[in-house]
Amino acid sequence: MSIINNINKLFDHRIRLGIMSVLMVNEYADFKTLKELLGATDGNLASHTKALENAEYILVEKQFIGRKPNTRYSATKLGKTEFKKHIEALEKLIKKT
Amino acid sequence: MSNEDYLKDISEIKDLMNKSSRFISLSGLSGILAGVYALIGAAVAYWLVINHSGGLLYIFHGWVFWTCMAVLAMVAILSVITGIILTTRKAKKNNEKIWDNSSRRLLLNFLIPLVVGGIYCLIILDQGRYGQTGGLMLIFYGLALVSASKYSLGDIRYLGYIQIVLGLIASYYPGYGFWLWVIGFGIMHIVYGTWMHFKYDSK
Numbered sequence: 001m002s003i004i005n006n007i008n009k010l011f012d013h014r015i016r017l018g019i020m021s022v023l024m025v026n027e028y029a030d031f032k033t034l035k036e037l038l039g040a041t042d043g044n045l046a047s048h049t050k051a052l053e054n055a056e057y058i059l060v061e062k063q064f065i066g067r068k069p070n071t072r073y074s075a076t077k078l079g080k081t082e083f084k085k086h087i088e089a090l091e092k093l094i095k096k097t
Numbered sequence: 098m099s100n101e102d103y104l105k106d107i108s109e110i111k112d113l114m115n116k117s118s119r120f121i122s123l124s125g126l127s128g129i130l131a132g133v134y135a136l137i138g139a140a141v142a143y144w145l146v147i148n149h150s151g152g153l154l155y156i157f158h159g160w161v162f163w164t165c166m167a168v169l170a171m172v173a174i175l176s177v178i179t180g181i182i183l184t185t186r187k188a189k190k191n192n193e194k195i196w197d198n199s200s201r202r203l204l205l206n207f208l209i210p211l212v213v214g215g216i217y218c219l220i221i222l223d224q225g226r227y228g229q230t231g232g233l234m235l236i237f238y239g240l241a242l243v244s245a246s247k248y249s250l251g252d253i254r255y256l257g258y259i260q261i262v263l264g265l266i267a268s269y270y271p272g273y274g275f276w277l278w279v280i281g282f283g284i285m286h287i288v289y290g291t292w293m294h295f296k297y298d299s300k
Contacts, residue, residue, distance in 0.1 A: 017106055021113040026198075029117065033198065037117055087110070090103050 006089035008082055010055055015040050015048045020083045023058060023075035030072040049073060057082060120199040120249050122191050124183035125298050128290025131176035135282035138172035139275070162227075172282075187298070199248060207245035210237055231274030235264030235281045250297070256289045 011017050018038040022029050029037075035045055052058045057079030061072050075083070115121065142165045149161050188195045214237020218230050242257030260281050267277040 014106070014109065017110055018113050021110040022117040025114045025118040033117070037113060087107070090107055094100055094103050094107070 006085045007093070008086040008089075010051065010057070011083065011086045013048065015044060016052060019045075019048060019052060019058070019073070020075065020079065023073060024080060024083060028072045028074050030070055034073065052079065055079075116193075116199075118199060118248065120193070120197075120203045121297075122184055122188035122193045122195075123249055123253070123293070124180070124187045125290045125292070125294030125296070127176075127180040127183040128286050128293060130179045130183075130290075132283050132286030132288075132290060134172045134175045134179075135286060136279065136284075138168045139279045139283060141168050143275070203245055203248040206248055207241050209241075210244055211241040213237065214241070228271030228274055229268060231278040232264045232267030232269075232271070235260045235267055235278065237264075238281075239264055250293070252293065252296070253289075256285065259285055 011020065015038055018040075019034060022034060022037055031045065031049075034040075034049075035042065038045065040048075049058065049060065053060050056076055059074045059076055061074070063070055063072070145161050145164055185195050194200070214233060217237070218233050221229050221233060239257045239260030239262075242253050242260060244257075246252075246254035246257060263277045263281040263285075267274040
């Protein structure tokens, strides 16, 4: 049963999985890049990043590039570990059945 | 969620990881053409040297030297132009942006070793150590490929290794530098381009 425990409810959505996937292999990604990669709407992406931010899986940095506000995201250490656990659990689940 | 959903999740994760960190629209055909240009250029240089420079492949002088340099530059420029055109076309087909974070990173990591090598080759040429340039070009080009491979199709790493080995051999046997250059820039490009073309483009 321990395998099932590692399936993380917080990642149980394709947009959230997507955000984490991108942030696993990139140091940073900004809002626009994530939006394009995931094909999500502004509101949708914002609510999912918020959820991941609240869990402290990702870090949000707001800054200005010239005069334009820019929000960029990075994965925290906790987020990376949890994501890895989640993927391993997924893989085991698939192999088992 | 069913098993299939999990599988779909995993493949989507992989896809996103690749798409967000690698620029994969390199064209195999441009590799083949670059190899062909290199072979033509090498043939021209060979002919010039045999007929006008006493047949010694590593001793150039006067106008023969400058003509060979011009041929080399032509080969490089043509290869780059072909590469840009074909890659842009493929990126459009793949719905990938030609100028984004991943292509910028790819270009930067490719150019750093390449530009350093290019400058170094010019210095070596200026010192009259012509025999070393063939090997040096191969070595630095190989390093550039290895360094770029992290940000593109991983396969180009092996092409890089081959170029580095050829380059090291050429540095040890400068007399064969020309032929190793022909193998590296000409034949290997054609072989590799063909392989990449069938592996990725023809799908």
